[in-house]
Amino acid sequence: MSDNHKPAPMVDEISDFEVLEIAVRELAIEKGLFSADDHRRWTEYVHSVGPLPAGRLVAKAWLDPEFKKLAVTDGVKASLEVGVDWINSPPTKFGTPSDYCNLRVLEDTPRLKHVVVCTLCSCYPRPILGQSPEWYRTPNYRRRLVRWPRQVLSEFGLQLPEDMEIRVADSNQKTRYIVLPVRPAGTEGWSEDQLAEIVTRDCLIGVAVPKPGRKADDKRHVHPAVHPVHHDH
């Protein structure tokens, strides 16, 4: 039990990057590019968003056909039922600068698999899915997903039957997308909480499919790299 009283380890060193982040922010505030209060409110907002509400939305849709109908016809309205107000939650009260207020929920079927990308930059349904992962922002993913979707999906470990339709949704205008995957076998009789746990971020982007027993907070074995990269700085 004494382990519980040990303080968590901390990085006891100030890096140049940390200093640069603060210096940029302070100068921007001094120059009136934004106010300290604006920044604080945005930080709170950014902190408050994550993928849990989108997972909850999917679980609800699996259990309630009426809610599913609402989700696929009016994603913004359906979001309210999982606690996400696209319009009024962001500090602007009309959506964030990059996330407009139009959510489409793309429903997969056993014959159809959706996957989401933004070839323009990295538009992402942040209010309901949080900050985008780094790979989603890379030109590698953005450029290749529209062109070679099956190759990219197989790199995520997702191999799909030849005759299944893969539909790429490119969100380069004002609509943002999440995927409503097919409810997997082996989840019969599960509660909404149980179902929500297996709908991870990658399932909502469409590069993975939910599996019973695979949760977002699972501990994953990390194998040491065969040829580790050493930074000399």
Add this chain to the structure above:
Amino acid sequence: MSKVQHDRTHHAKKATGIGDPQCFKGEAGPAKFKIGDRVRIKDLPDLFYTRCQVYTRGAVGVVAAVVYESPAAEDEAWDNTDKSEWFYSVKFRQHELWSDYPAVYANDTLETEFSERWLEKA
């Protein structure tokens, strides 16, 4: 020094509590295309700023949804938000976009949005 000033504050008042693109609802008049229409993406020159991706230019697809009304990105970039257009979600066969897309995956598709100015009847 800076190029595109895509300033969304000019219509903040209009969009506050309503949302963007919801705040442009009812401004575009009748929609020119409907679900199921075959449309070709015009290959218009890029004058300055656009969100219409090059890989779709000249391709033929089908209107999958009439999605919302909004000023086109090309106008919004200049703060010209007084003229809204209908936006359409258009679905393409992948083979139509990339001629060497493997024939074995003939069912694969791509869906993305366009403002009305980019579409013509095919």
Add this chain to the structure above:
Amino acid sequence: MTTPDDKDHETQARRQALDTAPISLLETIRTQGRVWGDLAAQYGVSNPEPPWKINLDATCDVLGAGSCALPVLERRWEEDELSAELYADVPFPERQLLALAHSMIRRGLVNEDELTRRMAQVDARLKLV
């Protein structure tokens, strides 16, 4: 009918607008700054992202809102370009931060000298015992 290479027209058009020449202050940070991955490994911290990442994200958002001093799309395009050319060996999110500072300096939103001075002040403040 187009090929993926056609998309490079867009990249070309943007490239004309951004000066990707190295900026001395940022080069020093790039080569001498210690990235979060190394610090986390050394101190046994499991958080995959540095604590300042959330501040950086908020700074990017708020620069694209309000005064719209740095529109979101342009910042992202410039970040992509700088990530490919100048900051390719820097991990994320350190790369995002360097690219943001680069874009701001090139646009004249801040200048290199004042940023250097401010960093010295911040550094002294953080290390005050």
